[in-house]
Amino acid sequence: MGFSVWPVGWVLGAIALVGVIWRRRVAARRAQKDRRSQPPQPSNNYERYMAAAFNRPDTYPLSPTLDAELFRPVGDWTGRLILPTQASRQALRGVWLEVYHAPPEHRALIGQRVLLRWQDTDAIHSRLRRAIRDVRFTPAVEDSQQDGLVHPTRLNHWTQVDPLESLAGSRPLDDMVVKLDGTVGVDVVELTAEMAEAPSNQADSLNGNPQAPSDRCRYPLLTIEREPIQISGRYYALVTFLQPEAGDRWQVAHFNRTTRQFDGAIQQVVVPEVVADRNGCRNASNRELHQSPANKAGWYVYGAHDREGQFIVQAIAPRLLLQVQPDSVVTKPAAIWRYLKRNAWHLSDQKGQTTSTLLCPQWPGWAGDAGDGDIGVRDTGAGDAGAGETVSALPAGLFMKGDRHLLIHLYGGIGGENQEPAAKSWVYFGHYAYGLATVIYEPLADELSFDITYYQIYTHNLDGIIAGKLAWNRYMGDRQFGWLGTRPVVDILIKLDALSQPYALSQTPQSALDVLLSQLEVMGARYRIGDGTGGTYVGPAHNCAQDSNQALYTALRYIRIILESQPDRASLERNVASQQLLKLGQGIKWELLPLGAARADWKQGQDTLGISPEEELWRGLRVGLLSWRTLMPRLAAQTILHQFHRQQATFWVLRTCQVGGSDPTIEPIAPTQIGF
Numbered sequence: 001m002g003f004s005v006w007p008v009g010w011v012l013g014a015i016a017l018v019g020v021i022w023r024r025r026v027a028a029r030r031a032q033k034d035r036r037s038q039p040p041q042p043s044n045n046y047e048r049y050m051a052a053a054f055n056r057p058d059t060y061p062l063s064p065t066l067d068a069e070l071f072r073p074v075g076d077w078t079g080r081l082i083l084p085t086q087a088s089r090q091a092l093r094g095v096w097l098e099v100y101h102a103p104p105e106h107r108a109l110i111g112q113r114v115l116l117r118w119q120d121t122d123a124i125h126s127r128l129r130r131a132i133r134d135v136r137f138t139p140a141v142e143d144s145q146q147d148g149l150v151h152p153t154r155l156n157h158w159t160q161v162d163p164l165e166s167l168a169g170s171r172p173l174d175d176m177v178v179k180l181d182g183t184v185g186v187d188v189v190e191l192t193a194e195m196a197e198a199p200s201n202q203a204d205s206l207n208g209n210p211q212a213p214s215d216r217c218r219y220p221l222l223t224i225e226r227e228p229i230q231i232s233g234r235y236y237a238l239v240t241f242l243q244p245e246a247g248d249r250w251q252v253a254h255f256n257r258t259t260r261q262f263d264g265a266i267q268q269v270v271v272p273e274v275v276a277d278r279n280g281c282r283n284a285s286n287r288e289l290h291q292s293p294a295n296k297a298g299w300y301v302y303g304a305h306d307r308e309g310q311f312i313v314q315a316i317a318p319r320l321l322l323q324v325q326p327d328s329v330v331t332k333p334a335a336i337w338r339y340l341k342r343n344a345w346h347l348s349d350q351k352g353q354t355t356s357t358l359l360c361p362q363w364p365g366w367a368g369d370a371g372d373g374d375i376g377v378r379d380t381g382a383g384d385a386g387a388g389e390t391v392s393a394l395p396a397g398l399f400m401k402g403d404r405h406l407l408i409h410l411y412g413g414i415g416g417e418n419q420e421p422a423a424k425s426w427v428y429f430g431h432y433a434y435g436l437a438t439v440i441y442e443p444l445a446d447e448l449s450f451d452i453t454y455y456q457i458y459t460h461n462l463d464g465i466i467a468g469k470l471a472w473n474r475y476m477g478d479r480q481f482g483w484l485g486t487r488p489v490v491d492i493l494i495k496l497d498a499l500s501q502p503y504a505l506s507q508t509p510q511s512a513l514d515v516l517l518s519q520l521e522v523m524g525a526r527y528r529i530g531d532g533t534g535g536t537y538v539g540p541a542h543n544c545a546q547d548s549n550q551a552l553y554t555a556l557r558y559i560r561i562i563l564e565s566q567p568d569r570a571s572l573e574r575n576v577a578s579q580q581l582l583k584l585g586q587g588i589k590w591e592l593l594p595l596g597a598a599r600a601d602w603k604q605g606q607d608t609l610g611i612s613p614e615e616e617l618w619r620g621l622r623v624g625l626l627s628w629r630t631l632m633p634r635l636a637a638q639t640i641l642h643q644f645h646r647q648q649a650t651f652w653v654l655r656t657c658q659v660g661g662s663d664p665t666i667e668p669i670a671p672t673q674i675g676f
Contacts, residue, residue, distance in 0.1 A: 044148035045277040046464030049480050050173065054272045054312050057175050060304035062100075062111050063234065070254050070265060071235045072444060073101040074302060074473070075179030077222070078234060081168035082113065083154060091195040093117055095168040097222060100177075100234045106186060114220040115189055116164065123508075124225060127518060131166075131525035133532035134159045141535035148278075150464040151534050161532075163227055163525035170466045170528050178228035181469070185223035227521050229453055230470045232315035232478040233302030238444040239267075240298045241290040248272050248286065250313075255298055257446045262298060269301065271313045274480045278462065281418040283486050284316075284479035285661030294318035294354055294659055300444075302473045315477040316484070318354050321654055322472075324399050324439055324448040326358035333361050333645075340641050340651065344490050345412070345634075345670040350657040359651040363395065398650075399439050401448060404500055405493045405652075406513055407435035408637050409454055412488040413669035423669050430671030432545035432633035433457060434520055434552070436513075437493045437652075450654070452491065455520035457527055457548045459536045467527035467536075476656070485660040488668035492637070493652040494644050498577040498584070503563070512559045512581055519551035545636040552640070553592055556585035580647055587643040634671040 053059045057080050082096035094117035102109045118124050135155045145151055155161050155169045168176055196217055239252035240262040250271050254264035271289070276282045289295070297320035303313045330339050336359040344357075411431045413423035422428065435454040442449035452472040458465050463481060476484045483489060502509035527547070530536045538544075563578055641651070657668050 043146075044150060044462040044464075046150050046171065046462065048277065049275050049464075050175070052272070052275050052480075054270075054306075054314070055275075055480050056173075057177060059306055060234070060312070061307055063305045066235060070267075070444075071237050073235055074231050074233055074471075075101065075229075076103050077101065077180035077184055078231065079178065080174065081116070081164075081176040081178060081228070082174045083165065083169040086158060088195055089158075089165070092191075095164050109220055112220060114222055115191075116222050116224065118162075118164065119183075119185060119223045119225050121225075127522060128162055130522045132160050132162050133526075133529055135161050135529050135532050135534055137534035140537075141530070141533060144460070144535055144537075148462050149460045149535070150462070151460050152529060155529065156534060161529055163521070163528075166525055166528040167228065167466070167468060171464050176466070177231055177234075179231050179471070180222070180224055181229050182224060182226035185221075187221045187223065188218045189221040191217055191219050227469050227525070230466065230468060230474045231302075232471070232474045232482075234304040235311075236300050236302045236444075236473075237311075238298050238319065239269075239301055240295055242266070243290060244286070250286075250289070252301070255444060257444070267311070269303075269311045269313050270306075271479075279418060279420060281414060281420065281486065281666065282663070283482060285485060285663040287661045287663065289661040291662070292660060293352055294320055296320075297323075298445075300473070300477075302477065313479070315473040315479060315482065316660065317473055317477045318656070318659060319445065319449075321354040321356060321656060322442075322450045322452075323356070323445075324394065324450060326356045326394075326652065328355075328357050329363055330357060330359045331361060331363045333648075336361060336651065337642070337645055339653070340492070340645065341638055342673075344492075344653050344655060345488075345673075347412075347488055347657060347668045347670055350488070350655075351668060352659060352662065353657055354659055355653070355655045357653045357655070358394075359653065360398070361648055362650065399448070399495070399652075401439055401441055403439040403495075404513060405437045405439075405495050406499060406516070407437045407452060407454075408492045408494065408640065409433040409435050410490045410492075410633055410637050410671060411483055412671050414486050414666050415669040416667035417665040419666075427672040427674070428669050430633045432548055432636055434516070434548050435491070436517060437491075450493070455517065455524060455548075457520070457523055457544050457551075459527070459538055459543070460530075468524040469521070479660075484656060485663065486658060486666060488657045488670060489655065491654040492641065493654070494641075495650040495652070496580075496584075496644060496647060498580040498647070501577050503559070503578075512555060515558055516552055516555035519555045520548070523547055523551045543631075545633045546631070549592055549636060549640070553589065556588060560585050584643055584647050587646060588640060591639045591643060632672070632674050634673055 049055050078100045080098040080100070082098060084092050084095060092115060094115050096113050097116040098113050099109045099111065118128065135152070135158050137151070137156045141151055145153070150171060152166060152170045153172060155166065158165070161169075167178075168174070170176070196219060237252075238255040240255075242251040242253055244250055245268065248270050249268050251266060252269055253262040253266055255262055256264040271286055273286060274282050274284050297318070300317040300319060300322075301311075301313045302315040302317075303311055306312050330336050339357065339359055409432070413428040413430065414420040415423055433454050433456050435452055438451045438453075439448055440451045441447075454470045454472070454475050456465070456467055456470050456475065458467040465475075465481065474482065476482045476489065479485070498512070500511050500513045502511045502514075527536050560582060563582060644651075658666060
């Protein structure tokens, strides 16, 4: 199918994965033995992190009205999810939302506890049914809780848990901060005092004074069509760091849209030193933050004001990375494939750097002969963007406001003095996810920017990272929980009109991208509760790459069935986009399932999550080998990217390598390349 694979590559990868599972089993038993001989202490990174006040939502009261020239809300609707009591959940049919921000016409709801429900439509109910499960923890989950993994303890023994409840109840505390996605309906609902029973930790409400329901109360009701997006912070600003001051305080300068310089208001912010994990590694560093190469173009800083009125920086994002303006352009088809396969993971001298590379075979007026002839790169001068320099514009219509693009996310490992345990073996797998990159107008910089949401298929873990939809500022940029400061990351945007073009697949036109994102929402919700077992684990049959690509396989299979069932076959054959999509689907199916037979769980959506790989190791290996190209994240990414490359897609590679403050105790590790 266009590229060669070492015959033994996948076998070696499978053996390595079995070795990782076996080492995890041995390490878990050793950890249990060690705990019996040590005094009690936080058993996981999540408990360590939440011991710090700046990581807890109750540290931040409602902020006063902020200067809209300097601060903007993270979303139109944002707030904290609160899990209802088990006694009231059946009547409520939703979860509580403590509102942090609302559109101007609904400002009266800010600070209130409102009911959040799904919209009542057949399409939504059909999607929810695929993720609703009774939750009963298995013995394997009980054991892994003792090892420190964060499981949805509050949902154990609940029946018919839906995706909103699993999102609100995935962690021990009501600390899930979200922004609402898609259309939001606003209404009121009448509840009895019993139905409106205050959750156990309702005293943590914004006003410190929980609502006391009377016999019957009218409560505000919000209804949603899409899963909420996990976020960090309530407001964001665009600043450059000037110099450190006493303690964790920093002096920053705001961006001035008139001068296009950072000569706006000077302000003091707090950038807390984050808590180290169990291995002594910190996810972000304050050291020499103002000397970071990304500081010249500025940072988006996300956070909230504490009770002393200080703005606490909870997350950061380098503006240069998210601008819709590349550092360099690659145009030769062969050079594009070399960049995707190898060059994107060349990490020498990249620590602390961001790169933004456009791989565009249709770039007009340039044949790719300038610059390095081997890789076909042209420097656009965008590295000085934000410092008043003029940069060349993208060709008209290439990336426009409102465009939505599929994204493939890969991360590497943490090496160096504070090397993570997973990076100590001879092979490092990394992590795989899909995402959505939307071109938006960013008002503070007065320019187009990429807004990225990851659809994380993430197993239960020590950090309390929850499967589902995570904003870039949460999954990458959060200084305590994110990976910007510690891991090398490659995000690859894929522009293919056939993927994002709407088709008349139902009463409401949908694109293949819409169908894929819907499948990923369902898979993320299933992961949060392990198909009812309470836990998901990394294994040969189920992992981030395997199950993300199960969603892709299911979406493309659905699109193919619908398109091929159209009565006007001649019109279908004349439609270039439809033919391109069908060819893409066929190529991906062949690569994902090279043995010719679909896995039963892929074809029928069986409940196979939550089985510990130690319990059924060889069965899991046999099932996993049916889709062996998705066993390893980097191999899976290259397999999918190659099929898009065959359809002449345009790619945009956003790369970060341990960006932010300097940390000399860590070094980047690329995911091991097996099979090419």
